[in-house]
Amino acid sequence: MPHDLDVAPEIADLLSREDLDRLVRVATVSYECWLCMRPGKLPDPPAVVIILRDGPVSVARLAHRFCSESLVVDMPDQNAMMYDPARAAGVDAGATFLPYQAGHRPALLLEVRATGGMDAGQEERDDRAVGWLLEQGLHLVATAGGEVVTAPGWTVHLRGSTGLRVTGPMGRLYDGELQVASAWRREVTAQGRCLLLVGVGMGLDQVDQAPHSMQGAIGRVDAVAQQGRLAGGLAAIDIT
Numbered sequence: 001m002p003h004d005l006d007v008a009p010e011i012a013d014l015l016s017r018e019d020l021d022r023l024v025r026v027a028t029v030s031y032e033c034w035l036c037m038r039p040g041k042l043p044d045p046p047a048v049v050i051i052l053r054d055g056p057v058s059v060a061r062l063a064h065r066f067c068s069e070s071l072v073v074d075m076p077d078q079n080a081m082m083y084d085p086a087r088a089a090g091v092d093a094g095a096t097f098l099p100y101q102a103g104h105r106p107a108l109l110l111e112v113r114a115t116g117g118m119d120a121g122q123e124e125r126d127d128r129a130v131g132w133l134l135e136q137g138l139h140l141v142a143t144a145g146g147e148v149v150t151a152p153g154w155t156v157h158l159r160g161s162t163g164l165r166v167t168g169p170m171g172r173l174y175d176g177e178l179q180v181a182s183a184w185r186r187e188v189t190a191q192g193r194c195l196l197l198v199g200v201g202m203g204l205d206q207v208d209q210a211p212h213s214m215q216g217a218i219g220r221v222d223a224v225a226q227q228g229r230l231a232g233g234l235a236a237i238d239i240t
């Protein structure tokens with residue numbers, strides 16, 4: 001680390017070695033100061049690293065040392081932008097059936113796309129997103145057909161024929177429209193709860209909405225589960 005680039009101790013914990021190397025490279029070529037928006041370049045003037053933090057995502061920025069000290073800035077509104085489908089399409093949803101014991105059970109799949117960070121690689125952003133989901137009371141899920149326990153504070157709201165809203169302890173994770181099969185709706189209604197699986201990297205956005213077949217869904221769910229990127233739990237159901 002060049003002595004003319006300040007990194008506060010609490011920031012060092014949020015950045016990987018690769019993040020820091022990348023920042024140093026950028027800082028020594030050219031950057032725009034996050035505060036005054038004027039250009040900068042190490043070694044003169046000296047620079048600082050600033051972390052903009054929100055939920056699962058931390059974004060690193062550079063600034064002149066005479067503009068700021070190295071610090072963490074919490075920006076909760078960034079979260080709403082990331083996870084509000086109406087604004088940033090950060091979450092996709094799909095309703096499906098997954099095998100369970102001798103039969104099957106309805107499941108709601110949500111995919112969080114951890115965008116917004118320039119500092120970290122995609123892998124690291126994905127890991128942070130999963131960590132954030134666990135902090136919200138979801139549990140790591142090892143396989144599509146495994147046992148899942150209750151996720152306190154999580155509710156799946158079905159509104160009218162296609163309205164879907166998913167809320168957790170932190171507020172709203174998804175608010176949009178989703179076509180669900182009548183059999184899916186019937187079973188979820190009868191059970192009064194819903195298996196909620198939130199993954200990172202399932203690729204729900206790359207196909208036409210939900211996985212069509214149970215087999216397709218199993219493959220997607222298990223693939224992210226094996227990567228440690230599937231969180232879930234039984235959510236309460238609220239139908240109006």
Ligand SMILES: [Zn+2]
Nearest residue numbers: 033036064067
């Ligand atoms: Zn500046």
